[in-house]
Amino acid sequence: MPKWFYKKIDGLTSDQALLKVFSRGQTDAFDRLYTRHKRGLFLFIFRQCQNRAIAEEIAHDTWLAVITQASQYKSKAKFSTWLFKIAHNRLVDHWRKHGNASHVLLDEVSDFLISKDSSAEEIQTLKGILESLEQLPPEQTEVVLLRIEGFSYAEISNITNTKQETVKSRLRYANKSLRGISEAQA
């Protein structure tokens, strides 16, 4: 098909439709799906891993699962929810084997704040939050990151395979811990 055709319908094409078309053997539909989500997914994984190589490995496993399970996907949930759920499962497997001692988030934001010429106060505040975030259990950090990513409580509950109440309480505990740490720092 000509490129203008895909450009025209790109905005109208839902993730679910692309996945369905891919499961029928059309690779170009997968290309579009991959282009659309690869960055968001990679960042989500990278921020919870020790380093880039591991993040790439987990992202690879996640996308392979999408490829092999495309025909089994049921459009009850959004594709992004399904995708992040697979990534979550892979991350949990990784944490079980290697633990979670990621400093990626702190390094990333520190570098950014320095490059941005932020005020010392601003840097201090955000660094404080991030350091606190890194002291949280991984499941609480993940809920915060997913919330920041724009997922609803229901979607986070689906992704993390927990009840909505658990998601809310994790977020509440995260807030409480972070506030406690911030107040202690102040």
Add this chain to the structure above:
Amino acid sequence: MTEQQIKALSRTLKESASNIDTNTPALDGKILNAAQLKATESPGTDGTPSSAFGLAYANFVKPLFAANNLSSATFSVVFTVIVFITLAKMVEVDDAGLPTLSAEALSSSTIETPSDAPKTSTDGVPSSISKPLAPIQEPVRSFGNNDSILITMPLPSVEQIIDDMNFEIAADRSLVKNALAVAMVDINQMIQQGNLNDASRRYERLRQSCRICELPDSLEVLALSTKGTPNTI
């Protein structure tokens, strides 16, 4: 962490993400190759539409039906009806637009002009036109013929059928005989009631279930294999 702090963090993470190199060509290559491989393993052989049509269907037709609470089955029925109506229209146009010939005219070797037209043209040439005809072939045996075979020819008895079979184990003979006896009673009853299709189906079922019987391909052939006198119906 207050809501404001979450927002600040969210904004910072979004902005800082632009500094992270998410360009992973090696990973992209691996994943896209895997997708290609998967697609070639299971191409769209399930009668599904091509990419363009698939996208169009998934994005326009399906939502349209979903929005109106209509199922794919409804779509199929509507589509079939439209096809039939279109075909009917085409036939109507054909009937209206072309001269028709009677069955007699079609079977004769000449096409006669209408009765009020002159029988000969001004130069004396007859107005009938010779129609080149293909050599007439024997008609293919129709269902009607098969039906008449079943109605007029008696089916062989179970003993006659069994006699034509060879069994290596004696026990097989009695087993087959019992199954045949039951089936033949059913089949004969169906033929007497005029349910010839049901009889043929029952025979086919018998044939499939009793491979070792090596029964003839059809009930008609079985009937013709008998040496009995025709029925008088």
